[in-house]
Every structure is written in structure tokens, then in C-alpha cells.
Amino acid sequence: MHNGTRIKISNVSFYYGNLKVLSNISMDIYKNQVTAIIGPSGCGKSTFIRLLNRMNDLITKSKLEGSIYLDNKDIYKAKEDVVAIRRLVGMVFQKPNPFPKSIYENVAYGLEVNNIKDKAFIEHRVIESLRKAALWNEVKDRLHDSALKLSGGQQQRLCIARCLAVDPEVILFDEPCASLDPVSTKKIEELILELKSDYTIVIVTHNMQQAARVSDFTAFLYLGELVEFGHTEKIFTVPKNKKTEEYLTGKFG
């Protein structure tokens, strides 16, 4: 059913100060599969996904226990490697957050900060990334317009293109459709299914139907604990845990 583990999460707990927000989580994220993280608000989904590219490093007074391995390398071990890790593990955020720059510059940014100077290569990669993110046809005539002129859905696809340009192995989606309309949401979901052949994808979602539509594996988090993890169809049809069933049938949320 899957071709190996890309990220291994092993006994991970996470604290904000003294507050324990994630508790002893262990799970695998498989190559070229979509893994959905679901659960009610405040269950630690976003905190969890932000551990995978060390985005929580920015929070002072936070503490991690346990280990996270990317291709068998402990990403929390070597502190100076954080830039390299973020290059391998890209992220698309909850609200579209393009830079106040042109569409072209947005996509080229990741290459520039990684010291790629070859203009022809950058241009090629920008076009390729915009194509992959299904945005090229809408923006090809105005690449040098401000990215902020795009609609919300287009901005989110631009953020995906920006992420793809760096050529990551894993892409983390943190509730990517939370602020989008249904049409834009559908486009993003189709995109995720297409990207899966080239990338390993983790998506946090508030929307259970979305998890069912796009993911191969699903993890259900509740109050900072991993309640259940397995094949999406199994979780949604025959959940093993009572809590999972209650959440999926809308008894709480």
C-alpha cells in the first residue's frame, strides 16, 4: 500500500512553557502518500505539523521531547541544519501569505535565498512551478504584477508554486483551504492529488470530508494525543476507537 517511510515521528511530546500540547505521539508519514491530520480545534494539529519543518523553533520557551526523523535523519539534532530541513520540507499556510512582491519574484524568492543565481534556470523553474500549481494560465500575462492583486484562491496556489520552486520532498499544508471559497477549495484539492506522485504530503484539515477526499492515511488527534492512525478508508468506515467514531459522526467537534 505504500513505498516506505519518509518521516518517522517517535514518542514526540511538545510543551509551550509548562503546558503540554502534544503527548507522546508516534506515527509514520509515507512516501508519495497524502496523510491527513484531523481533530477538533485546539487539539494540536497545527502545532504538530509545524514540528515537521521546525517552524515551532520560532516560539520561545517551547520544548520538544522525542525525535522526528526525515529519511532516517534526526531533524532536531543538528541545529544549524534548520535551513536545509525547511528546504526539504515545504509549507503552505492557513491564510495565503504571498510576499508584497511581483508574482514572478514570489516564486523566484526561494531559489534566490538558496543562492541560485542562474537567471535562465530560475525562469524555467518559475514557469514550471506555476504550471504545476495550476496557476500559469491565469497569470502568464502579468507575471510582474503585484501578487497581492490576485484573488485569495490564486494567492494560495501562488504560495503552492512558491513552495514547489524550491523542490522540496515533503509539503506540509496547514489548513490550506480555511479561508477559501468552495471553487478554490476544489482546485487546491485536485492539485494535492496531482502533487502526490512527486511529493510526500501532510495536510492538516478541519474538514473531515476534505480528509476523506484527498488523503490515503488519516491521523486523529484529540487533546494533544494521537487517538487513531491508519488508512483513511478504514478510519472513516470502521474506526477502532470510540472517540474517533464520535468525532467523525459529529457528536463533538
Add this chain to the structure above:
Amino acid sequence: MKKDNIQNLGFLVLFLCIVITLFFLGTIIFFVVVRGAKVISLSFLFEAPRRAMTEGGVAPAIIGTFYLTLGAIIFALPLGVACAIYLCEYSPKSFVVNIIRMSINNLAGVPSVVFGLFGLAVFVKFFNFGVSILSGSLTLGILVLPSIISASQEALLAVPRSIREASLSLGASSWQTIKKIVIPTALPGILTGVILSIGRIAGETAPIMFTAATFYIKKYPSSIFSEVMVLPYHIYALMTEGTHPDKQTAIAYGCALILLILVLFVSALAIVIRQRQRSYHHA
């Protein structure tokens, strides 16, 4: 009905406040323009004063004000922005840093004549720069540092966390994020601080009285170690010294008008730069 009346009364009071403010602003501008315009001519702009300041132009003072303002900005802008970047982006959130922040804010409230004495003691005497453009620029620069720092800090803090995170998530280092994303985004706000500073520096008298300005000098400044005439101090000199108060008062208004125009011109330049930046940032 009663509620409406109270509301209308409120609006009226607020409107009157605006009218009063505009009245004073208008009166000042009116008097300066009407009285100043009489003496302004090409020779007033391009010639040196003659006959104990009762005739001729004020060119040396215009040039002096320009040099001092430019010097102060060259000194204070990079230093102030760098301080703000450190305080906002790098400094740990500790007690000591809070004290530093508070001190900077308090520095903004120090009377400008105190800066003048400081400049005299440190730049003129201790570093032996003498009464010069250099001493005056440095003194004025220190005077405006606090306002440049706080304006820059506010502008930096206003850069949304989300785009900083986006940059970091693409494998940019903190420094790259600051250089390529945070500073360009904050630039319009920083420039606002600079605009306000320019207005303040150009009009200051007390800090340059002991450090840069001289009543009357025939030569144009030849280096950063020259003393200069400056517009605000020249106005002061015209109004307090000399033997022909009637002639001198007219010239003083001319100086005031030129000072206003000079500040307006520099501010307009900064506003244009800021607008060009902004139009890109807010589609």
C-alpha cells in the same frame, strides 16, 4: 431625538477643534508667505548677506541648513534603522532590553538645548571637531535618533508574522528574511519617520547654536569642518542683533518662508518614494 442632539453637539465640538487648528496653521502660513514673499528674489536666494545683514541674500544659510540636515540623516538613518532591527528582530526579550527601549523613548523627551551642550562637550571639545558641519550634524543626528528608532520599530513590528514565516519556510535564514522581506515591507513606515525627522532637524536652533552655527560668515563652507550659517539661527540673529530692525525683520520672514519650502520639498521627495513603495505593497 435627544440622542441625536448629543451626537450633533459632539460632531460640532470636534469640527470646531479642527477649525481652530486650521485657523492657526493657516494664519502662520499666511503671514510667513505674505511677509516673506516680499523679500524673496533670485538674489535673495543666491547671494550672501551684505551690510550687516540688512541687504543681500541668505544663500550661505540655505546651504548650511541643507548640509546639516543631510549630514544628520546620513548619520542617524542607518544607525537608527540598525538599532530598530536589532531591538525588534534579534534582541532577547529581557529586562535589560526593556530598559534600553525605555531609555530611547525618554531620550526623545530631552530638551534640545541639552543636546546642544552635549554636542559642545563631546564633538566640539572632546573630539576636537570644532564648531563645524560635522559637530552640528552629529548633534542633530543624535537628537533625531530616538524618533527614527521608534518609527522604524513600529514599521518593523507591523510586518505580518505570516510573511516572515513564509520566507523562513522556504529555507531563508533570519538575516535573508529581514533583508529581503521585512525591511522592504517596512520601508514606507521607516521613511515616514525620516520625513518627520527632516522637518525637525531643519528647524532646530538650540542644538546647533554651540556646535555648528555662526552669526555671519562670508565664505561658503569648504569642508565638513567649516562653520556655517543656518536658516533658523539666522532668523534668531536677524531678530535680536543689528541696527536696522525694520529691514532685518523682513529678511527674517523671507528666511522663514525658505525654511518652510525647503522642508516641504524634502518631505515631498520622501513622500513620493514612500508612495511608490506602497503602491506595490498594497494592491
